[in-house]
Amino acid sequence: MNDLRDLYQDMIFDHYRQPRNYGRLEHANHKAEGYNPLCGDKVTLTLILKDGVIHDLKFEGAGCAISTASASLMTESLKGKTVEEALSMLEDFKALVTGASVAKDMGKLSVLAGVQAFPQRVKCATLAWHTLQAALNSSTEPVTTE
DSSP states (O other): OSHHHHHHHHHHHHHHHSSSTTOOOTTOOOEEEEETTTTTEEEEEOOOEETTEEEEEEEEOOOOOOHHHHHHHHHHHHOOOOOOHHHHHHHHHHHHHHTOOOOOOGGGGGGGGGGGOOOGHHHHHHHHHHHHHHHHTTTOEEEOOO
16 A cells, blocks of 8 residues: 555445345334436445434445445444434535544544545535435435435
């Protein structure tokens, strides 16, 4: 590896090829679907929310490397978080991928900061996060990035 970009690229491809938390939760009490018509990414997010805490969440669907890696990294980051913490992370993540200032360390999610150099890919990176927001709000309408 020549630089940090190589490490980031390797992590994104690892999460794309072997996504974590991929599948559907049988006893989920929240669900939402999302679609990015620009890229063709589709995601379904299922989660178990108890007492305001995300106990488990999974995703399934098909998408580009950025979309799939983002969903995989998101699910790893949100287990055990409260709804308020998850929504705060959503705002921080959107700031990260759009190039706005982020005050917090985003951990592994920081690998997606490079998306800010490719504005058309921001929708790919944020699709799972917008779908999460719909699931937490019990929205029955599919989320779209348009």
